[in-house]
Amino acid sequence: MASLAAADFGARTLLLEKGNKLGRKLGISGGGRCNVTNAKPLPELMENIPGNGRFMHSALHRFSNSDVMQFFEGLGIALKEEDRGRVFPVTDKAQTVVKALVNRVFEAGVDVWEECRVKDLMTADSRITGVVLSDKRVVYAPSVVIATGGASVPKTGSTGDAYPWAARVGHAIVSPYPTEVPLTSKDWFIRERTLQGLSLRGIHISVYVHGKKQKKLTTETGDMLFTHFGLSGPAALRCSHYVSTARRKDTDCRLTAHIDVLPSQPLSELQADLKRAKEEEPKKHIHNLLPRFIPDRLADVILEVAKIPADTPMSEVKNTDLDAIAQHIKGFVVEITGTLPLEQATVTGGGVSVREIDPRTMASKVCDGLYFAGEVMDVHAHTGGYNITVAFSSGHLAGSSAAEHALAAATSQQLQP
CATH class of the missing domain: 3.50.50.60 (FAD/NAD(P)-binding domain)
Structure with missing residues (x-):
């Protein structure tokens, strides 16, 4: 040109x-x-x-x-x-x-x-x-x-x-x-490749830096992919500028990505839907019900993070636990360690x-x-x-x-x- x-x-x-x-x-x-x-x-x-x-x-x-x-x-x-x-x-x-x-x-x-x-x-x-x-x-x-x-x-x-x-x-x-590059993480579900290959469509992903106060650096929208090293896909790549910039200012800063898996549904509405499902299907195990809302592999990880046994009948799941599950769905947290190198x-x-x-x-x-x-x-x-x-x-x-x-x-x- x-x-x-x-x-x-x-x-x-x-x-x-x-x-x-x-x-x-x-x-x-x-x-x-x-x-x-x-x-x-x-x-x-x-x-x-x-x-x-x-x-x-x-x-x-x-x-x-x-x-x-x-x-x-x-x-x-x-x-x-x-x-x-x-x-x-x-x-x-x-x-x-x-x-x-x-x-x-x-x-x-x-x-x-x-x-x-x-x-x-x-x-x-x-x-x-x-x-x-x-x-x-x-x-x-x-x-x-x-x-x-x-x-x-x-x-x-x-x-x-x-x-x-x-x-x-x-x-x-x-x-x-590096910018427009995948993000890296050492969380257990990344290291153990529990979510590797899982693609999420149309999510919101927010990156926070944690110091004396938690500060949101950006929120990006689009598709995302879990990999064996962290997060990829367009939405994650758009976050990489902010991750790299934060790391350049402070190599030891703590960064987290918060993934809203259902951005079109308000938290209160999701919490109500989960409680309604509990009333309608009290005998159903929670790990069989959650895939109605989110991918089953992500549901299993969220249950483990929330410390709720996967085979718990819905009738035995506390409403406070359902509220916590909804919060994880609306803000699934991934610890970010950085990005892949410049060459990639x-x-x-x-x-x-x-x-x-x-x-x-x-x-x-x-x-x-x-x-x-x-x-x-x-x-x-x-x-x-x-x-x-x-x-x-x-x-x-x-x-x-x-x-x-x-x-x-x-x-x-x-x-x-």
Whole structure:
């Protein structure tokens, strides 16, 4: 997107690709379907960028999610909107998007060098003069856009290459950390894999940090999956930013996830339903009745947590115990120890500090002619088309700004005696 914006602005543009083909990471995005953007209104979209979302205000107003959709439709790609505003190609194939985008890059006259590793940036008097390649070749340029991604999904080439380059020219780097990544736990029902593979649909999950006072960090909605190491699925992944951030502030902090398995039913109503079931079927064992409300494996765990024998007849279950069971259903507690490592994350938190990047142009504030786009910056969003929107929007702004800078530099040189 950056190279296209630069070429369309009229600048001679070179795209340096470390891998052997363009669009490798894009090709596996959205589960191989490529969630090109999210159709929610901009204010709501920005709420889904927990990592420095305000920094993206100018970029998103210059090249919004609507502009992203118009761009791809202009390439002949029919789009469709699915749940929660997610936008996909009608073909459900990421390669549809990759092929059209790559073709557009070549049509725009962008020079592309594949299998071309950059070793470092070249500067003089705090301004960019070009890049040095790993084979010691030098490429001179008055403007350079860094769009190398973060350090997650390293098999696609995102291995954090640009952090040392940016640091050497004076940029502060916020230590990378995992976001949009599964949560880990050591609770007995996780260690013993009692709930492994159990999927919960449309739940609410709230993360709390426990200090002198209990503080809620977030509540996320969606589907969730119990695994052998903790919690996964979209709702759990959306919580990972808050878990990682809390852990970075205090590695010893205590974190818990509270899962509302039946968010559409108020606690008082659920308690009444359980008591009504007790009256209607007094001889039925409680472990045979609870699956009417929740999955049987989760019911067994809740009974064990509540210390109620599974074969207790409903007539012998105290109403206070039924109230406690309802509370567990509305707030099943899982102790959270952290997240899976960065290499297994969908998105990288951290990166080049946005304090040293001009949000109006994506230009470096410490090195003239240097620009940044996408996940290499300390900006990250939830899954659901938000991260890719940040990438396209910042890429478009960085590319056009870099082109404007390069053309101005060329004009200046021509005017010099």
